[in-house]
Amino acid sequence: MKQYLGEMEASTGIANLKDKIPIIEANGSDVKSMSKAFQNANLVMNCIGPYSLLGEPVVKACIDSKSIQCNYNAAAARNQVYVVGSCGFDSIPADIGTQYLKQKFPGHLHQVEHLLELWYNERNRFSYATWIALIEGYKHAPQLKRIRKELFSPTSSVYKPYTWIVPQKRSSFKRSSRGYIVPFPGSDRSVVKRTQLHRYSVFNELPTQLEAYYCIRDLKTVLRYAAMGFNLSTFTKYEFTERLLRKYGDFFSLGTFEKGKMPDRQMLLENQFKLTLLGRGWPKKIADSDKSVSNMTQQSAVIIRGGDGAYIETATIAINTALVLLEEIYRQQKNTTLPYGVITPGSIIPPEALVNRLNREGRVVVDFVENYQGE
Incomplete structure (x- = not known):
């Protein structure tokens, strides 16, 4: 991880990332180890893969620690957790x-x-x-x-x-x-x-x-x-x-x-x-x-x-989705009765909020054409 942060310093020009970002170690196959690592987290982005081989312990740990997991699915409603899948280019x-x-x-x-x-x-x-x-x-x-x-x-x-x-x-x-x-x-x-x-x-x-x-x-x-x-x-x-x-x-x-x-x-x-x-x-x-x-x-x-x-x-896309998701979770907890559990991004994320954030950053640009004349 320190080597990766060093590479990020070189590609982004941001100095001292290795010192600024804390590293929390956990065993990816041990649910208890990850639950302990996630216990103070409001959101966890699950970047593990292949998911069908390695993803389930992360889901279980997220549910145990009551954080939000931004990747696949699990039975989370009883623990009041949102599990939001498909948060990258798919889908x-x-x-x-x-x-x-x-x-x-x-x-x-x-x-x-x-x-x-x-x-x-x-x-x-x-x-x-x-x-x-x-x-x-x-x-x-x-x-x-x-x-x-x-x-x-x-x-x-x-x-x-x-x-x-x-x-x-x-x-x-x-x-x-x-x-x-x-x-x-x-x-x-x-x-x-x-x-x-x-x-x-x-x-x-x-x-x-x-x-x-x-x-x-x-x-x-x-x-x-x-x-x-x-x-x-x-x-x-x-x-x-x-x-x-x-x-x-x-x-x-x-x-x-x-x-x-x-x-x-x-x-x-x-x-x-x-x-x-x-x-x-x-x-x-x-x-x-x-x-x-x-x-x-x-x-x-x-x-x-x-x-x-x-x-x-x-x-x-995944990072911007996570940031909008955090904001929306706290807003919806106060204003709506959206049930906890396994949901898709479009079920909970207001589209305009994410579109505006992506357009401001400029790497991914979203345009609406009211009267489209193409194929």
Whole structure:
């Protein structure tokens, strides 16, 4: 940690970080050790990973010490703790961006199309820990699918059922002027759905739908990602082949990940992302009884731009989310009856507060376009 703080001094120009920031040691596999470390904390940012392997003890420790944990989920309501998951690049831009679009939309926002575009230096390599996290994600995908099916079932005990006026259709593959559009495999779609159904169940706020897509600019990259996805989905089914994935990630990821090599920071600074949240719905003048697909004519968008989404802006987003979360927790404890427990960012964080903070800092910029004319 002292070595890391030293590196931060060099990259930020802030002197004596090693002396200014106290270091509290705890055993990451020992709940009691971490509970003791967290006992005076108001908020804990869980940056541990892969989460499915190492995250649970941190959650338990946070609940025991009654601090806020800014990462995944746990049963926390009985101890009056908020556990807020998906607070990095997955899935703050999609979740808070959708809520911001909903807040600014001049009418009834009914559906959102999420399109992520990335520009990055292909010579750079991602952290091998990210490859291991991908393996864990694909390995537990069937279990996650069952959980989501139960969670979003019309008979779910968690959310009130809702019937969409115009159900949103999902495309599997399409061409556009931007490139090849494919379904985005991350958690954005599920997180946004949880937020929308939570706010409908608790606040009776009309929900919106979201379908998430990723834009890939050339066919070669489409095929490379398809091959990597095939390797992950196939080889994580069996213990022996999973060991091959872990040992020979350079080969099975087609060179995207390289063991023993960290991403080059200078190359990371060249990376950029753009997330377009295209919203469609009805203008204010349309009565609920008259709403149909033919008069769903209002089209607005939220456009979010930033640098490297995988590492640098994930930290930017997570830290700013944590600061807004702290402020909002104390405000809501006094003014609302929002239940404690496992919630998504959009369930508790006011979108404008986080958007304003990000725009002031300037690394991640969020814009609203009332009458969007793009694709």
